[in-house]
Amino acid sequence: MKRTRAIIVVVLVLACFAFSKLAAKAGNVQLVKDGMAVSVIVLDKNAVRSAKFAAAELQYHLKLMTGTTIPIIDDDSSEKRTKIYVGESDATRKMGLKSADFEEQEYLVRVKDDYIVLIGHDSDDRGRFRYLLYRETPNKFSQIGTCYAVYDFLWALGFRWYLPTEIGIVYDEAKTVYAPAMDIQRKPYMVSRGGHELRIPDDFTGSATSPTREFLPGMDVRLFYMRLKAGGENENINHSVCTWYDRFADTHPEYFAQGQPLRQYSSQLCYTNPAVIAQTIQDARDYFDGDPDAHKKNSSIPNSPFRSNCYPVEPADNSRFCKCENCAKLMLPEPKRQSGGFRDTHSDYWFSFVNAVAKEVAKTHPDKTIGTLAYMTHAYPPENFRLEPNIKVRMALGARTWDPAETIPDTIKVWQEAYPEMTKSLHLWYLHPYYLLSRRGFESFPAFFADYIGEQFKVYINAGVNSFMYEPPMRSKGEAFLDNQLECFLTYRLADDPTLDAPKLIDEFFARYYGKAGDAMKKLYRGIQKASFDAAARNPVVTLEELQWGESGMGTRARMKEFAGYMEEAKKAVVGDREVYRKRVEIFEKGLWNKMTAAHTAFANRAAALSGTMKQVCAFQIVAPKDGDAKNVAWKQVTPLRDWRTRQGEKINRDISLKITHDGRNIYMLLEDTVETAKLTDLTTWGDGCEFFFGATRNFPYKYLAISHKGETNKLHFGELHERGEWNPKLTFHSDLSDPKCWRLYVTLPLDSIGLKPGQMLYFNASRGRNNSTEAFWIPTFGGNHEPSRFGEIWLEKR
Numbered sequence: 001m002k003r004t005r006a007i008i009v010v011v012l013v014l015a016c017f018a019f020s021k022l023a024a025k026a027g028n029v030q031l032v033k034d035g036m037a038v039s040v041i042v043l044d045k046n047a048v049r050s051a052k053f054a055a056a057e058l059q060y061h062l063k064l065m066t067g068t069t070i071p072i073i074d075d076d077s078s079e080k081r082t083k084i085y086v087g088e089s090d091a092t093r094k095m096g097l098k099s100a101d102f103e104e105q106e107y108l109v110r111v112k113d114d115y116i117v118l119i120g121h122d123s124d125d126r127g128r129f130r131y132l133l134y135r136e137t138p139n140k141f142s143q144i145g146t147c148y149a150v151y152d153f154l155w156a157l158g159f160r161w162y163l164p165t166e167i168g169i170v171y172d173e174a175k176t177v178y179a180p181a182m183d184i185q186r187k188p189y190m191v192s193r194g195g196h197e198l199r200i201p202d203d204f205t206g207s208a209t210s211p212t213r214e215f216l217p218g219m220d221v222r223l224f225y226m227r228l229k230a231g232g233e234n235e236n237i238n239h240s241v242c243t244w245y246d247r248f249a250d251t252h253p254e255y256f257a258q259g260q261p262l263r264q265y266s267s268q269l270c271y272t273n274p275a276v277i278a279q280t281i282q283d284a285r286d287y288f289d290g291d292p293d294a295h296k297k298n299s300s301i302p303n304s305p306f307r308s309n310c311y312p313v314e315p316a317d318n319s320r321f322c323k324c325e326n327c328a329k330l331m332l333p334e335p336k337r338q339s340g341g342f343r344d345t346h347s348d349y350w351f352s353f354v355n356a357v358a359k360e361v362a363k364t365h366p367d368k369t370i371g372t373l374a375y376m377t378h379a380y381p382p383e384n385f386r387l388e389p390n391i392k393v394r395m396a397l398g399a400r401t402w403d404p405a406e407t408i409p410d411t412i413k414v415w416q417e418a419y420p421e422m423t424k425s426l427h428l429w430y431l432h433p434y435y436l437l438s439r440r441g442f443e444s445f446p447a448f449f450a451d452y453i454g455e456q457f458k459v460y461i462n463a464g465v466n467s468f469m470y471e472p473p474m475r476s477k478g479e480a481f482l483d484n485q486l487e488c489f490l491t492y493r494l495a496d497d498p499t500l501d502a503p504k505l506i507d508e509f510f511a512r513y514y515g516k517a518g519d520a521m522k523k524l525y526r527g528i529q530k531a532s533f534d535a536a537a538r539n540p541v542v543t544l545e546e547l548q549w550g551e552s553g554m555g556t557r558a559r560m561k562e563f564a565g566y567m568e569e570a571k572k573a574v575v576g577d578r579e580v581y582r583k584r585v586e587i588f589e590k591g592l593w594n595k596m597t598a599a600h601t602a603f604a605n606r607a608a609a610l611s612g613t614m615k616q617v618c619a620f621q622i623v624a625p626k627d628g629d630a631k632n633v634a635w636k637q638v639t640p641l642r643d644w645r646t647r648q649g650e651k652i653n654r655d656i657s658l659k660i661t662h663d664g665r666n667i668y669m670l671l672e673d674t675v676e677t678a679k680l681t682d683l684t685t686w687g688d689g690c691e692f693f694f695g696a697t698r699n700f701p702y703k704y705l706a707i708s709h710k711g712e713t714n715k716l717h718f719g720e721l722h723e724r725g726e727w728n729p730k731l732t733f734h735s736d737l738s739d740p741k742c743w744r745l746y747v748t749l750p751l752d753s754i755g756l757k758p759g760q761m762l763y764f765n766a767s768r769g770r771n772n773s774t775e776a777f778w779i780p781t782f783g784g785n786h787e788p789s790r791f792g793e794i795w796l797e798k799r
Contacts (some may be wrong), residue, residue, distance in 0.1 A: 028178040029082055029111050032066045035175045039082035039116075044089035045074040048099070049129050050122040050138045051087025054150040056131040057227075058086060058118070061154050065171050084116040087146045092119055099145070105232055106187040107145040109152050111179045118153055120145020134219045140231030141306040148188065151227055156180060162489055162513050164200060164216055164224035167583060170512045190495040192235035192308070192425070192467035197221050200481050205591035228492035234306040235467050237371035237394040237425060240314045241269055242299035255279075259323030261712050265299075266316050271353035272326040280353075281360045284311040288365045310371040310392050311361070313354055319377050319726050321346060335377075339410035341724060342379030342396075350378040351387060358388040366390070373427065377725075379411050381418045394425035394469070398432040400447045403533055404455040416463040424463060428470040428491065430484055442783055443599035445548040445555050446592060447473070448529040450486040454502025457494045468495060482591040486525070515581035517570035521588070524566035531559055545783060549603035560600055567593050606782055613649050613780045615792040617641060621758060621799045624663040630746035631734055633668050635659055640672075641778055644768070649780040656768055656776050662751060662796055664758050669747040673768055677737045680709045688769060690745060691785060694754040695763040698791050702763075703727055703754050709743055711735050718786070729753035751796075759798035763791035 031039045043055045055072050062070050076083050076091065085091050088099040097108065099122045107120025123143040129136050138144050157179065160170040200221055202214045225231075245264045248255050255276050257268040269276050287294040287301065288311065295303040300312035321327065330352055335343035351372075358370040368390065374380070375396040381387070395411055402409055415424065460468075470491055473480040481488075486509055493500055510518040510525070531554040547553040567589060574582040617639075625632035640657035659670040671690055681688040688709055695702030704727070706714040717727040729749055736744040756762055766778045767785055781787040 028180055029114065029116060030176075030178050031062065031070070031082065031084075032068050032175065032177045035066065035068055037068050037070050037081070039070055039084055040076065040079050041070055041072045041084045041086055042076045042079075042089060042091060043072050043074055043086055046126065047087050047089070048122045049125040049127055049136075050120075050142070050144040051146045052129045053131070053138050054118065054144075054146040055086040057147065058084070058150045058154070060131075061157075061159055061169075061171070062177070064166070064169065065157070065159075066174060066177055082114055082116065084118065086118050086150065087122065088119060092117060102145055103187065104143060105145060105148070105191070106185065107149040107152070109149050109156075109182055109184045111153075111182050116153075116179060118146060118149040120147070120149050122146050132219055134217075134222065137219070137222060139304070139306060140222070140226050141234035141304065142231075144226075144231070145187075147226065148229055151229060152184065153179070156182065160489075160508070160512060161224060161227040162509065163204065163485060163587075164220045167580065167587070168224070188229055188232060188496045189461075189498055190232070190465070190467050192233040192469070193230050193492060193495045194232075194235060194467075194469040195225075195230060196471055197225055197230075198472065198481075203590070204482055204587050225492075228489065229496045230492055233308050233310075233467065234302070234304060235308045235310050235371065235425065235469070236300045236302060237310065237312045237373060237392070237427075237469070238300040238314055239317050240298045240300040240312045241316055242266070243297055244269060247297065257320060257322035258327075260320045266318055266320075268316050268318070268321050270322040270324055270327060271315070271349065272322070272324070272330070277353065277356045280313060280357050284313070284357060284361045284368075284370065285364055287311050288361075288368050309367070310369045312371050313357055314371075314373050314375075315350065315378075317376075319346070321349065336383070337380045337410070337414070339379075341719075342375070342411055343377055343725070344380035344383070345377040345725075347378045347380050348382045348384055351382040352385070354391060355385065355388050358391045362388065362390045369423075371425065374411055374415060375427070380414055387419065387422075389421075392423055392425060393419075394427050394467075395465075396427045396429055398429045399453075399456055400430055400432055400449050400473075402452070402456065404452055404459060408459055412459060412463050420464065422464055424465045426460060426465050426468040428468055430487060431471045431473055442545050442548065443595055443602075444473075444480075444483075445532060445553070445599075446483050446528050446596065447532045448483075448487070448525055449533070450490055450506055451503075451526070451529060452533075453487060453490045453494065457498045457502070461498050482588065514570070514584055515574060516577045517573040517581060517585050520566050520570035520573055521585070524563055524570065527559070527563055527566065531555070545603060546789070549600045555596065555600050555603075560597070563593075563596070610782060610790070613645065614790075615641070615779060616795070617792070618795045618797055619660050619662055619667070619762070621797045622661050622663050622668075624665065625668070628663075628666055628748055629732070630668045630670065630748045633661065633670070635670050638670075641766075644776040644778055645780045646774055647767075647777055647781050647783070647785075649782065652774050652776050658766055658778060660764075660794065662758065664799075665751060667747075667749045667751055667754075667762075669745075669749070671743075671745040671747075671766070671768065673743045674741060675743055677709070677740055677743050680737075680743065691767045692747075693765045693786070693788070693791060694749075694756075695788055695791055696755055696760070697788075698763050699788050702788050702791075703729075704786070705729075705731070705747075705749070707733055707735070707745060707747070709735050709737065709745075727753075756796060758796050760796055762794040762796055763788070764794050765791050 041055050041059060043051060059070050059072060073079065097117060097119055099119065102121035104121055108117060110117040121143050122145055125138060125142065158172055162168045162170060199215045202216050242265045244255065245267050249262060255269055255273060256262055257270055260268060283297045295301045298312060300314065327349060330349035332345045335345045337344045354370060354372045361368065361370060369392045370390060371392045371394060373396055374393050393415060395415060397409060472488065473483045486506065490502060490505060493505065494502065510522040514521045549555040551557065570585050574585050622633065638659040638661050640659045642657050644656040645651055655674045657672050661668050690707055692705045693702055701717065701719045704716040704718060715727045715729065717725045719725065730753065732748045734746045736746065751757055768776045779790050779792045781790045
């Protein structure tokens, strides 16, 4: 709230620094008096870049607050004003304070008598520096302890950072400012505080993928995350083998998964192959020894001079693992432990590889670790052996859908119980559930969950987590920064200090960020949050879009009416208040609320179009063809499924047909597409191919089959909780490219592989083409490809 008064920040504000080595002391030091600077910022003549940047940040923020520029000087011998020593200098060395004496990321904030010291462990980087130039700003993954000291000092003066740019900086304007006495020496709790910094629309309301959209300068985004103390150790535990295709596909094909297609960027390796193990060990040793080309050997490592103490080892993001005898005997045919989409099918297999690498690397680099994910089919600890002590596990977690009052995610509990001594990491997948919906072309109901983050962090700390990487939400057309605004702030603040009072931070956000509109915006936020966490609204029986905007989901008509009332209340409250509060409410309205109302209206208006394109047919039972071969079916007697359309129900300009029948044991399909076969793209099933969807209902679970014109396949099972796993039917097919004007695909699929028999209804859809032609569907989905609510009905005749 704008007011002109003296600011004395009481020591209670600093109770957040639970990890300080020294207690705070009474007394205050004056910085500005009646609009006049009574202090100076002292910076060494040969200061490192981190200290220069920290001094500039301090000067910038104090001018925002007071309108007064505090001078930055390099010689304080004749100064009578309060000295603010930023970084190491002659004065701090006389006090016995040197940057190199601090531990990595450690810093000191000392306000005493007539001087202030803000110093920390800084990299010896004396490169060129000009404030607000991106390339001349210290990297957040370098050592910038003095910057941390300045940000803590500014926090004590009341500064908060809720959005990039000045629109998101909260502070109380004043002409007289005092700093509270304090003596705090600490470092952030989590050693690595990473995350994706994606492009943000310049007004926070647009789509980050729009070709006409203007974006915030990279410097504004970098400043925002640095002020929240993002950075620390440059820990990148993620999919690490995607570079192996370019390195070894031609020279060492035996390195790759046997019985699987060789695909650039997504090929798995044979993780029992001694040569693969040896090469990974060597790559890790080279990385720790400073190999400048490490990023070319490991796809998880950025091209950066800032190294981590943890080397990432993680398979490609799929379950197409090796089928050789040595690999297969380490895999489970069915999972013993699973939770949602996570299971232990390949835990023994994968972690045996990680163990082999870690054991050898420890011999040459005992102070380093090997990092891997607990994710997908290796989300649980191995059952038949213990992990090496130099392994660090990063647990993938969809925190947005986890209510800690109900249960702790099974993977966290299991890892905590099995390895209480292990230092662990987290991949905070804040992207979920936006990711699932964006793949289907839907707008998501905002999945707010700030009120749960405080309790979640207590679980993390108890489980031994000391680092994280967060992946922010994405809407169908780009980054949804506003959907993550409060969650982002809380995550980084609690990673810095998990003893902070999260509920108080939330209350402070609404009061200070929105002014008089704070109460209304809090009611709106918590109403949306409650809807997204409502147990009934999360019922997996309904479709994904119904879950978001239907009467059985979150954005019901009644709720949207209630939320509209809060929005209007907030807009009225800011009339006559400070202009900045009006702008912040407007940003929320344009960037979130208007998207919500548009998505809700679109869902309601599509009902007629959806029902008008549904189809019902009968698959007649035939005499089994010779050898059960689809090519031997008397296809002239089978009526084709025609009238294929775009996903939005528009007609297409070529003839596609699908014939489907069965003999009581197998389903037979013939897809014909009138395209020039010579022009089919040389891509995988996600390029030029067909997709088929088979279900016993118009919902999860269902089976998915994709076949390319080259004969590549993808076979998946989508479970009741939308998790994805392998599906291995006894499939036979033939891709016929002999006709230059038509591609024909013959498919034979056992009925029991999709859990059906004659006399039952098959819920089905098919799509064709994604690159060299308009994508076509038998049933238009009006969304993404995976839309079980849009499956048509095929009655399996029983004779």
